[in-house]
Amino acid sequence: xxxxxxxxxxxxxxxxxxxxxxxxxxxxxxxxxxxxxxxxxxxxxxxxxxxxxxxxxxxxxxxxxxxxxxxxxxxxxxxxxxxxxxxxxxxxxxxxxxxxxxxxxxxxxxxxxxxxxxxxxxxxxxxxxxxxxxxxxxx
Amino acid sequence: xxxxxxxxxxxxxxxxxxxxxxxxxxxxxxxxxxxxxxxxxxxxxxxxxxxxxxxxxxxxxxxxxxxxxxxxxxxxxxxxxxxxxxxxxxxxxxxxxxxxxxxxxxxxxxxxxxxxxxxxxxxxxxxxxxxxxxxxxxxxxxxxxxxxxxxxxxxxxxxxxxxxxxxxxxxxxxxxxxxxxxxxxxxxxxxxxxxxxxxxxxxxx
Numbered sequence: 220x221x222x223x224x225x226x227x228x229x230x231x232x233x234x235x236x237x238x239x240x241x242x243x244x245x246x247x248x249x250x251x252x253x254x255x256x257x258x259x260x261x262x263x264x265x266x267x268x269x270x271x272x273x274x275x276x277x278x279x280x281x282x283x284x285x286x287x288x289x290x291x292x293x294x295x296x297x298x299x300x301x302x303x304x305x306x307x308x309x310x311x312x313x314x315x316x317x318x319x320x321x322x323x324x325x326x327x328x329x330x331x332x333x334x335x336x337x338x339x340x341x342x343x344x345x346x347x348x349x350x351x352x353x354x355x356x357x358x
Numbered sequence: 359x360x361x362x363x364x365x366x367x368x369x370x371x372x373x374x375x376x377x378x379x380x381x382x383x384x385x386x387x388x389x390x391x392x393x394x395x396x397x398x399x400x401x402x403x404x405x406x407x408x409x410x411x412x413x414x415x416x417x418x419x420x421x422x423x424x425x426x427x428x429x430x431x432x433x434x435x436x437x438x439x440x441x442x443x444x445x446x447x448x449x450x451x452x453x454x455x456x457x458x459x460x461x462x463x464x465x466x467x468x469x470x471x472x473x474x475x476x477x478x479x480x481x482x483x484x485x486x487x488x489x490x491x492x493x494x495x496x497x498x499x500x501x502x503x504x505x506x507x508x509x510x511x512x513x514x515x516x517x518x519x520x521x522x523x524x525x526x527x528x529x530x531x532x533x534x535x536x537x538x539x540x541x542x543x544x545x546x547x548x549x550x551x552x553x554x555x556x557x558x559x560x561x562x563x
Binding site (some may be wrong): 236265267273274275276 | 436437438440442443445446449480482483484485520527
């Protein structure tokens with residue numbers, strides 16, 4: 220009987236070991252969500268890592284009242300760029316933002332949902348269908 | 359123990375005394391005659407004369423920077439890629455030395471679209487004083503030549519976002535117009551180094 224128990228233990232130990240290894244790996248090599256990767260590639264150069272923007276030149280992404288009120292316009296602005304004045308958190312910004320025509324609808328979806336749920340923003344996520352609808356309404 | 363401490367101090371003093379920034383660029387050694395003797399001179403790479411116009415429409419030349427240490431870079435106001443990051447970092451340098459009149463900043467615009475009023479409005483938006491930080495424009499070819507003497511690559515490229523391609527370097531220039539350091543202006547850690555290097559250069563006699 221005793222021999223049997225220690226055999227089970229011997230069998231369980233390596234299993235535990237590998238499960239531990241797997242969990243550890245998931246932690247170490249956890250994948251960044253696509254929205255974050257897209258933000259770092261296409262947006263953070265101007266809007267900065269923490270989304271703080273730059274002085275009165277580039278509006279902030281973080282805790283932005285504009286994003287809270289205009290989430291349905293984000294897709295158009297990211298795809299086609301932005302011209303003219305825009306008021307964010309009470310400050311008037313007027314610096315053109317370049318277009319990003321190469322981002323697909325799904326990439327826009329992931330990027331926008333990353334933006335509206337991070338940087339201190341708490342706006343509702345938008346579905347892919349809503350974003351495609353938004354894109355149809357671009358001026 | 360006391361002896362150890364003493365040695366530590368000696369080492370620290372020695373290390374401090376040794377710190378001197380290199381003079382970058384090509385150098386030439388020339389021999390010349392002075393009072394019948396042969397004298398050997400080293401000619402270091404230095405920033406040539408220039409003449410540009412700043413955000414207030416004033417002429418800015420090498421004389422503006424006479425007896426000053428300055429940091430130079432190349433940018434343009436509508437640059438979507440690296441410039442906002444460079445300006446964020448240059449603002450750190452600006453804030454630190456705002457009230458130190460031994461230091462000046464010089465940003466050259468490489469865009470033909472950046473007229474004096476455009477630079478003026480840009481300066482206003484990032485809230486800087488002209489007397490401290492000159493944003494200059496001028497003949498494109500001359501700006502490109504200047505970039506070369508600061509070791510910065512600049513070129514027109516319609517495929518690049520914004521239409522121009524350039525390095526985001528910050529170049530530290532001493533009172534003798536020698537280049538004493540080149541830093542990646544988009545990298546906060548390199549700009550940390552620039553800030554310490556400026557202090558080292560300020561202490562130099």
